[in-house]
Amino acid sequence: MRIINGKEIADQLKNEMAAEVERLRSERGRAPHLAAILVGNDPASETYVKNKEKSCHEVGISSSVYRMPENTTEEQLLEAIDFINNDDEIDGLIVQLPLPKGLDADKVVSRIAPEKDVDGFHPINVGRMVLGQPSYLPATPMGIMLLLERSGIPTEGTRCVVVGRSNIVGTPVSILLSRNLKNANCTVTLCHSRTQNLAAVCRTADILIVAIGKCEMITGEYVKEGATVIDVGIHRVPDATKKSGYALKGDVKYDDVAGRCEFITPVPGGVGPMTIVGLLRNTLSAFKGEIYPSR
Ligand SMILES: NC(=O)c1ccc[n+]([C@@H]2O[C@H](COP(=O)([O-])OP(=O)(O)OC[C@H]3O[C@@H](n4cnc5c(N)ncnc54)[C@H](OP(=O)(O)O)[C@@H]3O)[C@@H](O)[C@H]2O)c1
Incomplete structure (x- = not known):
């Protein structure tokens, strides 16, 4: 069994990006710039946005956070998006989700200019991804693809x-894994809460990717001997032995599953650090005009 070290792979990719950002900054006179809008005071969202700022800083990408109160109206939020859409010195814009009740996330995301939509959630970018056209890929799926590729x-x-x-x-x-592309070309089955005999279906997998939001639901009986298991879930579980008071767990019961796997991602330190790499890559790509060359 080999543990896929997402933190190490993410650090390598960030170092590579930092060198490129520095080169581009000296050529163009400014660094790529990522803006985030954070509405309300959700503690998990605060943490995510702080981590994104820290990672931007590590690779030399400028970042700014627009904080808006919990009672922000949809009109005010759309105005803020328009303002950033029109700022030529901002390359990427994300609106941290979930939004407070009463704000329509679909409407809000659709207002982001597709060329600045570095989360890859805008319908135009999703459509382009599905059609195999150049698009910003959503950060976590991109991170998973990179993890598989970099782990050989x-x-x-x-x-x-x-x-x-x-x-x-x-x-x-x-969709990405089923593409006719190097590092893809898998035969993919997509399961959900109505799937029957889930464990039996999962046992057919050479590569099992779990993103269900159910703490440690996937046990050894779901995993074929020699499979690769990618655990996307993140859960905080109270743990008095930890300084923070909690431990992080995945959707996969790691101790039960690891012994059966050829490769497995841990939680923390697996998919999580790669998600931020996906966002940074998209921001760099926006700065370079790779997806929408007219910028
Ligand atoms: N590491 C990272 O960077 C990262 C990034 C994003 C998310 N996450 C974590 O990943 C997990 C999933 O997030 P998400 O946003 O993709 O989740 P989500 O929007 O809640 O979707 C969960 C999916 O799992 C399915 N599901 C739920 N219970 C199931 C069951 N018992 N059997 C089979 N399928 C089941 C649901 O099926 P239905 O469609 O039928 O309801 C749904 O399609 C969460 O723990 C989240 O915190 C981590």
């Missing part, structure tokens, strides 16, 4: 089962 895990012709069909993880990663 063969994908072509393998059977892949994705559990969870969310718009941000399960569905896009199932």
